[in-house]
Amino acid sequence: MKAVVLVGGEGTRLRPLTLSIPKQMLPIVGVPMLERVLGQLALHGVDEAVLSLGYLPDAFMEAYPDGRAAGVRLTYAVEPEPLDTAGAVRFAATFAGIDETFVVVNGDVLTDLDLTSLVAFHRERGAEGTIHLHPVADPSSFGVVPTDGEGRVTAFVEKPPRDEAPTNQINAGTYVLEASVLKRIPEGGRVSIERETFPAMVRDGRLFARSDDRYWIDTGTPSAYLEANFDYVNGKRGPVVAPGLVERGGILMEGASEIDGEVVGPAVVFVGCVVETGARVERSIVGPGCVVSAGAVVADSVLMAGCHVAADARVSGSVMGPRSIVGQRADVRPVSVLGADAVVSSGTLVDGERISG
DSSP, X not given: XXXXXXXXXXXXXXXXXXXTSOGGGSEETTEEHHHHHHHHHHHTTOOEEEEEEOSSHHHHHHHOTTSEETTEEEEEEEOSSOOHHHHHHHHHHHHTTOOSOEEEEETTEXXXXXXXXXXXXXHHHTOSEEXXXXXXSOGGGSEEOOBOTTSBXXXXXXXXXXXXXXXXXXXXXXXXXXXXXXXXXXXXXXXXXXXXXXXXXXXXXXXXXXXXXXXXXXXXSHHHHHHHHHHHHTTBTBSOOOTXXXXXXXXXXXXXXXXXXXXXXXXXXXXXXXXXXXXXEESOEEOTTOEEOTTOEEESOEEOTTOEEOTTOEEESXXXXXXXXXXXXXXXXXXXXXXXXXXXXXXXXEESOEEOO
């Protein structure tokens, strides 16, 4: 089966991390998010994925020059201009010559959805399109999808006020579609699948939906990105799958690192890291080649490759982009985001701020 993976967005909610890195290439415990998504698709028989590219497309092609990732063959479809969700699906599927049932997923959504069952449901209902639904406590930030007893979608309500939502079942961003849906989408220009294509299918009685309450997270905000990383580390999604990691006393470590300070688990320390005497790392993910200097504390944070937390500094509940630096005695508090090559000067307080490189 083929899939269209939507990876063209600019990731504005994760800036400044995404100024130089597409959000789907950000690491989730050392593995690019896209590979986590593709690996899950592969478990359910998807063997070819068309990446619908728009923002920073070269980053994907350079990362996978042989056109394979996580056991899935890749096709690259680069949008000539932003086409929105339906336009992107049409462009990518047409580019790849898709002419049968296919799957659409968002490249920044991580889920343990039983895709096999969703496809079977779609075929049993003779649907033209089927949406994966997921229950949430507050549906006001999502598309809400009420259904009848057969699973046929009766309405498609985009981001209703919380007290007016007809259900807590939201559009979770995975779709099973027939190739005929492509004919519903006008060629060229921006077309929204949520606001235009799906409502038209509802009117025709051709759109179905099925709820699955397995693990699901939209990683598009700094808090959600941190949560997605720690869900792996804490075992919420099962074992961390990353090359070369070995458990040592509750700490997952990759290769040789100099750990003279204290590391409190659950934590992951990648190859080439230095944690100096008197430094402390608590419940954090420390990327390759990072240095945590004497007296520094890193807690509940994700440090990407090549970061440096200088002496007596503190980083808590935050994300440090590649090669970013926190100076001596600086204090970085939740939920702060440092972009690639960002520098926090010595003695500076950063409290929930975003610092570009």
